[in-house]
Each structure stands twice: as C-alpha cells, then as structure tokens.
Amino acid sequence: xxxxxxxxxxxxxxxxxxxxxxxxxxxxxxxxxxxxxxxxxxxxxxxxxxxxxxxxxxxxxxxxxxxxxxxxxxxxxxxxxxxxxxxxxxxxxxxxxxxxxxxxxxxxxxxxxxxxxxxxxxxxxxxxxxxxxxxxxxxxxxxxxxxxxxxx
Numbered sequence: 001x002x003x004x005x006x007x008x009x010x011x012x013x014x015x016x017x018x019x020x021x022x023x024x025x026x027x028x029x030x031x032x033x034x035x036x037x038x039x040x041x042x043x044x045x046x047x048x049x050x051x052x053x054x055x056x057x058x059x060x061x062x063x064x065x066x067x068x069x070x071x072x073x074x075x076x077x078x079x080x081x082x083x084x085x086x087x088x089x090x091x092x093x094x095x096x097x098x099x100x101x102x103x104x105x106x107x108x109x110x111x112x113x114x115x116x117x118x119x120x121x122x123x124x125x126x127x128x129x130x131x132x133x134x135x136x137x138x139x140x141x142x143x144x145x146x147x148x149x150x151x152x
Contacts, residue, residue: 046089
C-alpha cells in the first residue's frame, strides 16, 4: 500500500530506526512539514526497499471527525500530503505493483483534471453564456476510470 494509515500501521523497530532521522526531519520545499507523516513514512519505507502490506483481518480504532468543518480540514491535509508525497514517490512508481502505480496516478491526475475542467467550464459559461457539456463528460469519465481501478 502507498499509505500505511497512522493509527492502523505497525512497523518493524529495526526498519523504523534506519529511517528515523529522515522521518523526524521532514521538509517540503525547504520548510519543516508536520502533515501527512503516515504517508511520508510509508514512502520512506518503500524507498528503502521494505514492503508494505494490507492485512484485511486487522482490527483498529481511531477518532474521526464528526462535524463538517473538521472533516474538510482533514481532507485538505490529506490532499496536500498526497500531492506532496507523490513527488517523493515518482521514482518508485516503476518498481511498484501496477495497481499501485495506477492508483497513485489517478489520485493525482483526477483532482487536477477536475479543477482544470471546472475552471475552463466556468470561463466558458462567463464568456459565452453557453453550458459546457464536455465538463460533465470529463467528470463522468474520471468517475468511471476511478471506479474501474477500484474494481480491478
């Protein structure tokens, strides 16, 4: 997996000790970073040659947001760490399982394409007063692709 979820993850102590300095001094664009530490640690593990695995029988508990505001802040943090850590993982993609590679590409291209198509649609609507049908087509296509990846 590309992100071992913080409260649900377990690591070998020997593996963690090898990467502790890199993990504790997490920087992004020259500034200390304190978000997305679980994704960052997972990518450090993969870069060091360790495997990550999903264990479907595992049971874990965590606290989740129960209001919209905290939920949206959580999703923003997660999105920022996904985009940031994708740059760290780009060199890993050829070595990863094809599904993981496809998932990483989809996680990053999907929101980018959605943003670009939405902005272009708003511009077309504002400039020409016509409804951009292709925006709906792009969003539907992205949905089909993401669902296909999950089904695969």
